[in-house]
Structure formats: C-alpha cells, structure tokens
Amino acid sequence: MWKKITVIEEPFNNYVEVYRVPSDSIWNAAYMVAKTRTGEWNCSCPDWLFRRPEGGCKHVYYVDLFKKENNILPVVTAAPLEMARFMALDV
Numbered sequence: 001m002w003k004k005i006t007v008i009e010e011p012f013n014n015y016v017e018v019y020r021v022p023s024d025s026i027w028n029a030a031y032m033v034a035k036t037r038t039g040e041w042n043c044s045c046p047d048w049l050f051r052r053p054e055g056g057c058k059h060v061y062y063v064d065l066f067k068k069e070n071n072i073l074p075v076v077t078a079a080p081l082e083m084a085r086f087m088a089l090d091v
Contacts, residue, residue, distance in 0.1 A: 005066045008032075015042075019066070021059040033063045 008018035015034040023029040023045075031045040041060045042048065048057040055061075066072070 005063060007072075019063045021062055024058075031059050033059050 004022050006020040008020060014036050016037055017035040019033045020030050021033050023031060031043055033041065033043045035041055041056050043057050043059045045057055045059055047053060
C-alpha cells in the first residue's frame with residue numbers, strides 16, 4: 001500500500017513535504033499528508049481531522065515507511081520556500 005505513495009514536488013502553503021497517500025477503504029481516493037516548517041505532520045483523512053491520534057494516523061505512518069524504504073532524507077531547512085529557491089540560484 002505505502003509503495004503507491006506519490007511525492008508532491010512543489011509543496012504549498014506552510015508545508016515543506018507533501019505526499020499523496022491512497023485510501024485503504026475508499027476506492028480511487030487519496031489523502032494529503034504534509035509536514036509543516038515546524039515539523040508537525042498533518043493529514044486530510046477523517047481520523048486525523050476528527051480524532052488527532054497521538055503519533056499520527058496510519059497515513060502518516062505509511063509516509064514514514066515510504067521515506068525509510070526510499071531513503072528520502074528529512075527536510076532540515078526552516079527557510080520559506082521562496083528563500084530556498086532564491087538560495088538555490090547561487091547568486
């Protein structure tokens with residue numbers, strides 16, 4: 001299941017990492033799992049929205065497994081996305 005996770009290349013709003021995670025129970029549905037600049041994880045699934053389980057929902061867990069399997073390093077910069085793009089220009 002977690003091998004079908006998609007990495008969103010251009011994070012949006014206050015997020016530094018964004019993933020699309022397929023639903024286990026709803027055919028052809030997916031949830032967005034995102035990490036904020038402060039290191040907090042969020043998910044768009046009902047479990048996260050209404051219960052906020054300690055340690056995150058199963059979709060956050062799937063993203064963790066996906067990152068470990070694919071050797072995706074954690075984002076360590078807290079710079080705004082626009083500043084990160086500016087620094088990447090090396091001007």
